Amino acid sequence: MQAPDGLDDLYQDIILDHYRSPRNQGALEHPHLHGEGFNPFCGDQIHLTMTLGEDGRINGVGFVGQGCSISQASASMLSDQLKGKTLDEAEAFVRMFKGIMQGEEVSEELEEEIGEIASLQGVRQFPVRIKCALLGWTTLQDAIREYRETAS
Ligand code: ZN
Numbered sequence: 614m615q616a617p618d619g620l621d622d623l624y625q626d627i628i629l630d631h632y633r634s635p636r637n638q639g640a641l642e643h644p645h646l647h648g649e650g651f652n653p654f655c656g657d658q659i660h661l662t663m664t665l666g667e668d669g670r671i672n673g674v675g676f677v678g679q680g681c682s683i684s685q686a687s688a689s690m691l692s693d694q695l696k697g698k699t700l701d702e703a704e705a706f707v708r709m710f711k712g713i714m715q716g717e718e719v720s721e722e723l724e725e726e727i728g729e730i731a732s733l734q735g736v737r738q739f740p741v742r743i744k745c746a747l748l749g750w751t752t753l754q755d756a757i758r759e760y761r762e763t764a765s
Contacts, residue, residue, distance in 0.1 A: 688749030
């Protein structure tokens with residue numbers, strides 16, 4: 614049996630929980646990195662801010678956004694996993710997630726590592742929603758690129 618929107622029930626519960634109670638809500642006051650993302654197909658928006666510690670690791674994350682449940686839940690899940698990562702690690706994390714969205718198989722080890730993010734693999738059944746799921750991640754990627762360009 615399929616859930617009304619075709620997503621597995623368990624996955625749907627996790628996504629709705631993040632949509633209703635997004636983690637790391639808000640914009641940081643003096644961010645080192647910031648990015649704006651917009652998905653014209655769905656009207657989703659994400660504004661992402663991050664701070665870096667002296668060790669070069671992300672130590673603060675805040676995002677505000679509006680749009681569909683997939684876009685906001687995905688950004689919330691991403692924001693939950695960024696603290697403690699270097700920018701290189703964050704970029705590798707984005708590549709991993711894009712790979713999943715492009716159809717790469719999720720091994721049991723990876724599924725354990727990424728936790729709730731694994732729930733988004735159900736979105737692959739709905740190609741038009743993949744852009745929604747990726748919005749927070751491409752916003753992060755753009756923010757890192759811009760930071761590197763202005764820092765060098
Ligand atoms: Zn959307």
